[in-house]
Amino acid sequence: MPITQAHSGLLARANDSFECETDGAADFYGFGVRLGIYFAWANAYIANTLLPSEIAGASDTNNIFLLVILIAMIKCSANSMLTSIDGLVLMHLSGGFLFGTLSIWGYRTRQYFDNGPQGIRFFGGFGTHSRLIVSLxxxxxxxxFWMFGVTDGLVHPGTEQEIVEEPNPPECATLYTFMFAKVRADGVIRIFYIIMCIxxxxYYSIMLLASVIAAWARLGKMLHLYRERRWAETTRLHFATGFKYGE
Known part of the structure; x- marks a missing residue:
């Protein structure tokens, strides 16, 4: 007896199944790129949970990956090189950084677990401000992307806008994503992602504004101490996070 008859919930694979490919897939999120991202996630998770001394390096690595993804999406979307499916995959990879491993103030790190709210005092250097800006x-x-890119802001594979040597079938024009099931990216799930982005x-705007105000206040204090020739107190002598740190 065929499996599809024994299990009514299964659907047989259609003989005319199709594949959708884009020219930029290998460059945007090829196996090597994704492998590097996954290792960066694993490195950040281990550092955040077990090795506080490595949090700075792991955070900077994740931030660099996120910055590269951001530059690629902005530049290629402006040049009509980024297709809707490429943008969708890159947005999901970006979400993995923001909601998985990238910590702005250290709430998801060993520093906060060991020191409580006082643990955030280790997070306030240049690295923290750069993560805030990139995340914003x-x-x-x-x-x-979710307001315009999934509809007509980006090139859709399988349409006349796509300029490739081997055109994709028209079925590739419909963009799907996964949210506990296969759903259309331009459907109801789009509203959820728009709310999340807003x-x-x-959140990041408020945090960035607060950090700018704090930095301005600290700059005023540094100038005041500098005028009084109290050189050693004009800046921090210990950085736990940032583009470099020392202990």
């Missing part, structure tokens, strides 16, 4: 820009691009923009 990723969220802003994500809002544009929430991230509001």
């Amino acid at each position: 820009m990723i969220s802003a691009f994500g809002l544009w 929430g991230c923009i509001v």
